[in-house]
Amino acid sequence: MAGQRQRAGQEGGRRKGQIPKQQLKDSVPRGTCQTMCPANELHDREAQNRLHRFEMIAGTERDRRPKGDPLRAVKEYSRPAAGKDATNPTDLRPPAVLRKTVSYLIDDIAGSSSLHPWTEVYDFVFDRLRSVKQDMIIQRVSGMDCVAILERTVRFLIFASYRLCGEPLQLYNPCINDTHLQECLSWLLECYANETGPHPNQEEFQALGLLYNLGSGRAAQHVIELPEQLRSTPAITLALSINRAFVERNPVRLLRLSQQLNFLQSCALHRHLVACRKDLLLIYSHGYSSRNCRFPLDRLAQLLSLDRSRTAQLCQVYGVEVNQDNQVVFSKAAFSELEQGKMQCKLYHSTVSEKQKRPHC
Missing domain, CATH: 1.10.10 (Arc Repressor Mutant, subunit A)
Incomplete structure (x- = not known):
């Protein structure tokens, strides 16, 4: 009798539109594209003359139709559009390829000493990182791949907020950068809270989140509720002291404590100075x-x-x-x-x- 009630409950749940977890998992698209830019997109952008100069084969930049370099081209961010299938596996990059793409964007493009102006470098990397994030969301990427990608993205956006501070709005919009930074940071902190580790960089990013959001009650409360072992680490202890000085409007103490910050932490703090x-x-x-x-x-x-x-x-x-x-x-x-x-x-x-x-x- 109890078994009949259980089966009836399960059938009732399905009738109400509940999808079994395994079926839901199986319905998530899984990318099969093994390059940073899907072949179809590369062909289309090449034909439409929409390649970025960072993606062109050397020597073809001045051609009427420059050629795209499959080793340098990166999938563009595109807004969801009616009638467009964003879940085609051949257009989605699996987590390993997304990690490789992020490493290329940050190490080879953003970290290059020969590519300039940096406003253009930022614009290219920012757009392609949005595309990476889009692929992650569609495939519901989680675990260590998700954490690794978000950590590198947050570092880049924090650095950009410092390096491009004061640039004209047509070249850099601090509000848009801040929006994406807050979204990525929130997602990353959620990963730390909900997924089993180890997370060796958690101290760094918990501190960065508080330094970037000085004076935010929500940010401070989040850090205060961390496990004591994590909360008492040097970087987080320092960030909490700086936040307290900021809230108490004690600029002398804040500036004195800021001397102990490393470069990226100083980039996170700089907008409050x-x-x-x-x-x-x-x-x-x-x-x-x-x-x-x-x-x-x-x-x-x-x-x-x-x-x-x-x-x-x-x-x-x-x-x-x-x-x-x-x-x-x-x-x-x-x-x-x-x-x-x-x-x-x-x-x-x-x-x-x-x-x-x-x-x-």
């Missing part, structure tokens, strides 16, 4: 506001993690006087708020750029 340095000047403009008070420019430069000339320039931006004796004259009345978007953040990247020169970074 404009507000942090402004807060420091504002606090000091109130705390040292006096006709007879003078503050050494060199000391202020040390606090701001800038050289003397950039410090004097930043003071000028916010209406803080620097006299001929290289002394800062703070005045709360003279301090002026700069309109959002007018600060040229790229001019004050010295803290990060110096770390890029260090071998261990």
Whole structure:
């Protein structure tokens, strides 16, 4: 009798549209394309003259119809369209090929010293990484392949947010980069939480996620809820301290702690430094506001993690006087708020750029 009820329940579930797990698994498309760009797409883009110069066979770039290099061409991102079958196995790259593709894009294209301008390099790599992500979603890629791809993608997008900061919008859109970075980071952290490891890079990316999203209650809560053994690792402990300094509006402590960050961590943090340095000047403009008070420019430069000339320039931006004796004259009345978007953040990247020169970074 119990067996009859169980069978009846199973049949009722199927009638309600429930799909058995094995059947659902079998229905997921499995890619068979063994090249970075499907042969059909390469042929079509070659015929339509839509090859990127990074994908052309050397010596054919000036031809009326340049030839595509099967070893360099990479599948383009394409928006889902009505009537277009995005699940054709011959157009989908399996996880191993997707990993190979990401390695090529980041090591051979983004990491090349001969390809420029970097805005074009970024545009090409960004588009092709979106295509990789699209193939992953269609095939429901998971496990170590998914983690490895997302980790490399997040690193690239964080670096791009620093390197292309201040570029014209027609060349680089920070909002679009941020959207994709947050999506990939969220997916990666979800993989860490739901999939068995080992995940040797988890400390790095948990810390990067918090540094990039300083002041976010959700990001901080996520890190606080991590297992104690992971939460107490050096990178995450440092990120939590920096986040606390940011929330408490303690720019002196934040900038001092930031000196301990490596290059990529500094790239993740850099978008918060404009507000942090402004807060420091504002606090000091109130705390040292006096006709007879003078503050050494060199000391202020040390606090701001800038050289003397950039410090004097930043003071000028916010209406803080620097006299001929290289002394800062703070005045709360003279301090002026700069309109959002007018600060040229790229001019004050010295803290990060110096770390890029260090071998261990």
